Amino acid sequence: MDIERLRADTPACAEILHFNNAGASLVPDPVHHAVLEHLELERRVGGYEAAARANQRLEHLYDTAAALLNCRPTEIAFVENATRAWDMAFYAIPFRAGDRILTAQAEYASNYLAFLQMAKRHNVVIDVVPNDDDGQLSVNALAEMMDDRVKLIAITHAPTQGGLINPAAEVGRVARRHGTLFLLDACQSVGQMPIDVTEIGCDMLSATGRKYLRGPRGTGLLYVRQDLITKLEPPFIDLHAADWIGLNSFEIRADARRFETWESYVAGRLGLAAAIDYARNLGLPNIRARVDHIAGLLRTRLAELPGITVHDLGIDKSGIVTFTSDQETSLSIHQRMRRRGINISVSPTNYARLDLTRRGLPDLVRASVHYFNTESEVDRFCRCLTAA
Numbered sequence: 001m002d003i004e005r006l007r008a009d010t011p012a013c014a015e016i017l018h019f020n021n022a023g024a025s026l027v028p029d030p031v032h033h034a035v036l037e038h039l040e041l042e043r044r045v046g047g048y049e050a051a052a053r054a055n056q057r058l059e060h061l062y063d064t065a066a067a068l069l070n071c072r073p074t075e076i077a078f079v080e081n082a083t084r085a086w087d088m089a090f091y092a093i094p095f096r097a098g099d100r101i102l103t104a105q106a107e108y109a110s111n112y113l114a115f116l117q118m119a120k121r122h123n124v125v126i127d128v129v130p131n132d133d134d135g136q137l138s139v140n141a142l143a144e145m146m147d148d149r150v151k152l153i154a155i156t157h158a159p160t161q162g163g164l165i166n167p168a169a170e171v172g173r174v175a176r177r178h179g180t181l182f183l184l185d186a187c188q189s190v191g192q193m194p195i196d197v198t199e200i201g202c203d204m205l206s207a208t209g210r211k212y213l214r215g216p217r218g219t220g221l222l223y224v225r226q227d228l229i230t231k232l233e234p235p236f237i238d239l240h241a242a243d244w245i246g247l248n249s250f251e252i253r254a255d256a257r258r259f260e261t262w263e264s265y266v267a268g269r270l271g272l273a274a275a276i277d278y279a280r281n282l283g284l285p286n287i288r289a290r291v292d293h294i295a296g297l298l299r300t301r302l303a304e305l306p307g308i309t310v311h312d313l314g315i316d317k318s319g320i321v322t323f324t325s326d327q328e329t330s331l332s333i334h335q336r337m338r339r340r341g342i343n344i345s346v347s348p349t350n351y352a353r354l355d356l357t358r359r360g361l362p363d364l365v366r367a368s369v370h371y372f373n374t375e376s377e378v379d380r381f382c383r384c385l386t387a388a
Contacts, residue, residue: 001286010027010028012026013026013372017343018370019344019367019373020344021192021211021373022319022320023345023366024211024217025370026214026370027214028275034267035216035268038054039267050266051266058269061273061276064273065273068279068284069190069205070197070198071197071223074255075225075226075229077258078272080219080265081220082187085259087114088234088259089206089224091114093181093232095124095152096124096151099152100124101115101118101126103128103154104159105130105355106164107154107159107352108352134313134315137167154182155168156187157186157188158318160351160366161364162314162320163313163322164317165314166314168202169201173201181203181204182202182204183206184202187211187220189212189318190205190207190211191207191214192319193291202223204223204225207221207223212370214278216265216272224259229255229256230254237258238261240260241260291371294373294374294375295318297375298367298369302385305382309323311359311361321369324365330346330364331346333385337381346363346365346366349363
């Protein structure tokens with residue numbers, strides 16, 4: 001990878017040190033231009049008219065997203081964020097009293113809140129699969145917990161905290177053996193590693209544009225397996241998702257766009273397509289190798305610093321690096337780094353209550369790296385972290 005060229009495509013690299021790519025990455029020039037050019041077209045000719053002119057490029061989003069995930073374009077829906085993508089899938093599942101949802105210790109707050117709401121609404125049971133000795137979801141324990149009441153396995157692929165990548169393909173094999181639905185939250189894995197929904201075996205997958213794909217905010221994707229689409233009725237519909245075929249009747253469309261709404265961020269859709277094209281041109285295996293290198297270097301350097309403890313779990317790790325200091329709170333580190341032009345974030349306890357409470361950890365500092373980050377930035381980060 002030509003890192004200097006990639007950084008030149010990202011002018012902010014000259015001004016800030018950005019280790020907050022799992023929050024919102026820096027948008028490269030081709031994505032920025034795709035968004036601005038369409039907004040300018042809307043300003044000159046009108047919103048509907050601009051969308052009509054961009055129709056072919058808007059359709060390209062489904063083709064390039066399908067190529068990214070190794071699925072069919074008809075299995076892709078555009079949504080405004082990963083949370084809404086996940087919600088559209090989850091709330092379309094026809095839960096009944098006594099159904100079980102299996103999830104992981106590292107599950108994210110928004111998803112777990114939906115489980116709790118469904119438990120309150122339909123009296124479903126939430127069961128948390130224990131971790132194995134490496135801190136990832138135990139596939140053996142998952143297999144032992146399966147029975148006829150398990151309606152859904154729902155896990156986060158790369159959780160917001162802990163650096164972990166859960167063994168999604170192994171989970172998918174368990175789900176397929178039992179004929180159980182498998183919903184994968186891939187909002188922080190899509191864009192930083194190859195994702196093949198056929199290999200993973202998930203029935204549904206949610207992703208966002210703003211994180212490792214380096215797309216615009218307000219953009220996301222939902223994948224739903226073709227033979228499942230018509231079995232899931234969206235929690236709400238409009239004239240795009242369905243056709244009003246008679247005074248008292250309607251017909252929901254048969255592809256994944258039944259999970260979309262008519263109104264959407266058109267410039268954002270074009271920007272997301274450009275972001276996916278950009279990532280695919282670089283090659284997801286190349287991106288993964290580079291992220292692994294920078295994240296591994298950062299973990300090694302942090303572990304050498306006095307008073308710093310790295311808290312990452314799992315055999316397979318992501319570009320998310322989490323740590324604490326015994327001299328300073330995570331919030332204080334975040335604020336101090338921001339004053340020095342360094343972007344990081346904090347993973348609060350209530351974002352991952354199952355995991356962080358079980359490990360007895362406070363809020364964590366989260367430094368999430370990407371392929372355009374450099375070894376010299378890792379050095380600078382560690383120097384600033386220990387500076388008075």
